[in-house]
Every structure is written in C-alpha cells, then in structure tokens.
Amino acid sequence: MVTKKLLTVLILFSATLFVFPQKGFEGKLAMTIEAAGQKTSMDYLMKGDKIRIEVKDGEASAVIMDNKAKKMIVVIPSQKMYMELDNGKKGKNKSESNLKKKQSMDEMKKTGETKKINGYTCEKWVMNDNNRNIEAWVTEELGNFFFAQNPMGGNDGPAWQKEFEGKSFFPMQVVEKDAKGNVESKMEVTKVEKTSLSSDLFKAPAGYHKMEIPGMGSMKMK
Template identity: 30%
Template sequence: MSCRGMVAGVTMAGALLAAPRLHAQAFEGSITMRMGSRGPQGAMSQVVEYLVRGGKMRVTMGGPMGGAAMIVSPTEKKLYMLLAAQNSYMEMSLPDSAADRARTAAAGADSVTVTRTGRREQVAGLTCEHVLVSSRGSATDLCLTPELGRFVNPMASLQGGALAPWQRQLGAEFPLKVTMADGSVPLEVTKVERKRLSNDLFAVPNSYTKVTMPPRRSPG
C-alpha cells in the first residue's frame, strides 16, 4: 500500500469520531474496538487496537487496511504514522490547543445539544452512560465511561485537529459505543485490558526511515 493510500484509509476511519483535546490518562493498557463505515463499496469494518501509557497513545488498525499504526506523543506535540511494509514513518506536528479552541468556537458549539440520559449499560465489562448529542435535527448516542480517560483521536490531526463543538461540554470520558440516528454502530469497544506496556510500543523503531507526509486535500 502506498503512503497516500495509507493516509486516505486512516482519514476515513478518523472521520467516524470527532477530534478531542489531548489529555494525559491514568489508564494504562489496551482497548480493542470495532470500527465501521459505509462507503461507495458498501459497509466496511475493521478492528482497532488503542494502547495507552503515560499520556502517549498508539493506534493500530487491522482488518482490510492492516499495517497502519500511529503514535501520539503529547509531550513532543508530534504524531507518527508507522508504515511497517516500507520500514518507514511519517511525522506531523499536533495542532496547538489554543488554536483548536478558537476553531471550535468558530464552529458554533452552541448549535450542539448534549443530553445525559442517566441510562447505563455494560460494554466490554465497563459501565457507561448514554449521552445524546443532537445537531441539525439528528441525534447520536454515545455511551461514555470516565474509567479510561479522555478519548484522543490521532487520525483527526490529518483533518486539521479541530475540537468538536460538543466535546467542550463533556468531561474526560471515553466512548465505549457510538450509535448513529439510523441505528448503525460505527464504533464499539469489545475488550479492555489493564496491563503494563513496553515503552518500545510508543517509539519509532530505529530501523525506520523518515518519509515526507503527502499533502492533504482541500475540503470539498
């Protein structure tokens, strides 16, 4: 798979969720989730492994797009995309949080309504609360838990890293399940493991060569 094809695939998955602020998380371990979408070729589904240690995140995507892995390092303000097939990696600077907040305000946070339903569910062994996010007459159901910290979407940096309007109204919470208005479920956590992780998982291998990031397409 080419670098450009890898970026396009990762961007597709990242579009399923809004981009939150970076936030150090006390949780350490792995979170396995199933992500899906609908496109010109029909429904697509893939397994995503989300690793957390000391505020750093690593996202590895399996399924038909296997081979994509990304590392987010808030302290370095960097995102690294690892291309295992080519023994190479691409590097991006993370967006400034102040600029993120400005873009969020410009997007119109007041146009989104967040409603906590009080209804709870067990997903992957954890309890989450169903929260309705309504905008333009459509509502999305997010089942959120505070036990895993704030969800950080590294793929969002490929789309400018803007903070979602509704994200500012919520605390440091992680979606275990997302249900769209049409009943489809683009994200569901299937397994959570609290365990120690190696620092090597959050570093670019020394054998990898740095390559240039392809330019993003302009919206529209």
C-alpha cells in the same frame, strides 16, 4: 513512495477520535468503527500521554500519538517506513468555528440509564447535532480522558467530542443516526485490557526509513 494504504490511514485518522489517558490507565482497547458502509477494527494501546493505534484490517499499519511532544507518527511495516507530523498552529477562526458548532447543537444530556459494557458501568447520554441524533454510552471508571483535534487540520471533529473534552468520561459506544433513524456511524470498544506496555511501542521502529511528504497538513492537538 506514498501508498494508497498510507493515504487511507491518514484520512481515517483525520476523522477518528483520539483519546489520551490522563491518569490511571495503561493497556489496550479493542475497537471497531463503522461509517460509510465500511467497518474497521483497531487496537488502542495507551501509556502515559502516548497512544498507539493499530489498524487490524488489510495491510498492517499503526499511528502513534505523543501528546507531550505534540507529534503523530504513521508507521507502515510492509515498507519499513514511517512519517512524522508535528503540531501546527491553531487556526485563527477556531473560536468562531466552535461557537457556530455550539449554536447548532443541543448539549449532551444524561438519561440516567446505565448498563455494563466490557465490565465497566456506563451511562447513556444523548444529543442532537444538525438533525443527527447521537447516543453515547460513557464510563467514569477509566480516569480522565481528553480528545485530540483532527491530526490533518480542518474540522474539529464530531460535536459530541466537545461535550466530553476535559471531563472524566470515556465513550465505550457512540452511535450517530440521521433524522430518519438510519445509523450513519458507530464507534464501539469491544475489549478493555489493563496491562503494562513497552515504551518501544510508542516510538518510530529502529531501522525504519523516515518519509517526507511536502505539503502535508500539520497536526492540531490540545
């Protein structure tokens, strides 16, 4: 049975950034994401080309992303179930979509302003995207990261993600405001913990039933 919680998790992660460590970092990040009047707390566990995202609010749930295998696993502990999504084909109009998005926004610009966040030196970047002002504090001290695309298909994620793709930048804090200065969304890393993680955390749990949902969109990942 597909629960409301499962659908909520899938919708949440269709709009959330996915960040994979290319080198140098293994451990856990505590994060919060605020949007549409709701605040969600989560942990990002990173190991090699895999991440595990644990939602801390409400019913326990987790999403595992495997970049090498091109898979996403959604785990629902309360039902001892999991669902697996495979990488789908890239959309035919992806290049056209990216071009339009590029034309509608200004590139991220460094301000030269720096501050420490969670013990890491971060620099402030700013940009404008369709009359939304975006402020990002990024660090170069956590290795080379990149962003996976929307795992449910459809849009390619926030424009600011495109500016950081493939570069040695990791966003510690990102705030998006509308033309009037009202905060629309905020993503923030609240704690960084370097630690060795078990490989079992990045697999479907033993004894869990695999759930099949016909018609679910395939995942896109670079």
